Amino acid sequence: MRAILTYHSIDSSGSPISLDEGALRRHIAFLRSGKVAVVRLEELLSVPERRDAVALTFDDGFANFESVAWPLLRYQDFPVTLFVATQRVGLDNAWGGTAARDIPTLPLLGWDALRRMHKQGLTLGSHSRTHPRLTEVDDAALAAELDGSIADMERELGTRPTSFCYPYGDVDARVADAVRARFERACTTELAVLPPVPDAHRLPRLDAFYYRPPGRLESFGSGAFRRHLWLRATLRRLRSR
Ligand SMILES: [Zn+2]
Numbered sequence: 001m002r003a004i005l006t007y008h009s010i011d012s013s014g015s016p017i018s019l020d021e022g023a024l025r026r027h028i029a030f031l032r033s034g035k036v037a038v039v040r041l042e043e044l045l046s047v048p049e050r051r052d053a054v055a056l057t058f059d060d061g062f063a064n065f066e067s068v069a070w071p072l073l074r075y076q077d078f079p080v081t082l083f084v085a086t087q088r089v090g091l092d093n094a095w096g097g098t099a100a101r102d103i104p105t106l107p108l109l110g111w112d113a114l115r116r117m118h119k120q121g122l123t124l125g126s127h128s129r130t131h132p133r134l135t136e137v138d139d140a141a142l143a144a145e146l147d148g149s150i151a152d153m154e155r156e157l158g159t160r161p162t163s164f165c166y167p168y169g170d171v172d173a174r175v176a177d178a179v180r181a182r183f184e185r186a187c188t189t190e191l192a193v194l195p196p197v198p199d200a201h202r203l204p205r206l207d208a209f210y211y212r213p214p215g216r217l218e219s220f221g222s223g224a225f226r227r228h229l230w231l232r233a234t235l236r237r238l239r240s241r
Contacts, residue, residue, distance in 0.1 A: 003193040004205040010068040040079040063107040083127035083165035086152035095131040125163035
């Protein structure tokens with residue numbers, strides 16, 4: 001079984017984007033047990049499906065990524081991809097200038113910190129420029145969000161990002177085509193493990209939010225894990241209708 005794990009903020013608020021440090025430490029302890037391989041996002045699709053493997057992704061680039069998560073992950077030599085909205089770097093996650101309900105407004109990392117961790121081995125991916133709902137912007141704005149984020153990262157980090165992450169997981173055929181023309185792969189917020197033949201530009205992920213209880217991530221690959229995931233995904237689909 002292959003899967004991409006999604007993390008956002010490591011804090012103790014209990015919000016939908018938050019995982020507390022204790023839960024992250026439990027996840028890391030399980031991942032370092034060797035039962036599941038931790039591979040680069042770029043490599044996950046070439047891992048045979050019969051093997052258990054995960055890739056780690058963090059969205060948005062919260063300041064607590066550098067202060068809490070990165071030291072722990074780096075110590076284990078785990079590859080990590082961090083997705084940042086390049087025009088929000090150094091600001092906060094009140095996307096569009098408005099704070100979201102139930103979600104804390106938190107500081108985002110600046111370029112100095114991103115450059116520092118990039119030199120230490122962190123992979124940076126694009127999360128657009130300003131974190132809009134891409135299905136709701138016109139073609140010109142869509143191109144500007146994608147090309148602009150690439151230009152920002154090339155200028156600030158000296159490398160071109162190869163991975164993209166749709167803000168809010170918001171994607172349709174038009175948006176996916178534009179992303180496919182510019183990036184090698186892209187992550188959604190669809191709650192699932194990778195199917196046998198994944199679409200590289202519609203990769204589902206497992207939100208760490210659902211794997212907070214002790215033992216849940218640790219059951220990776222088992223029937224119980226798949227049943228819990230199926231139930232969660234079904235409930236989420238019903239709720240979004
Ligand atoms: Zn985001």
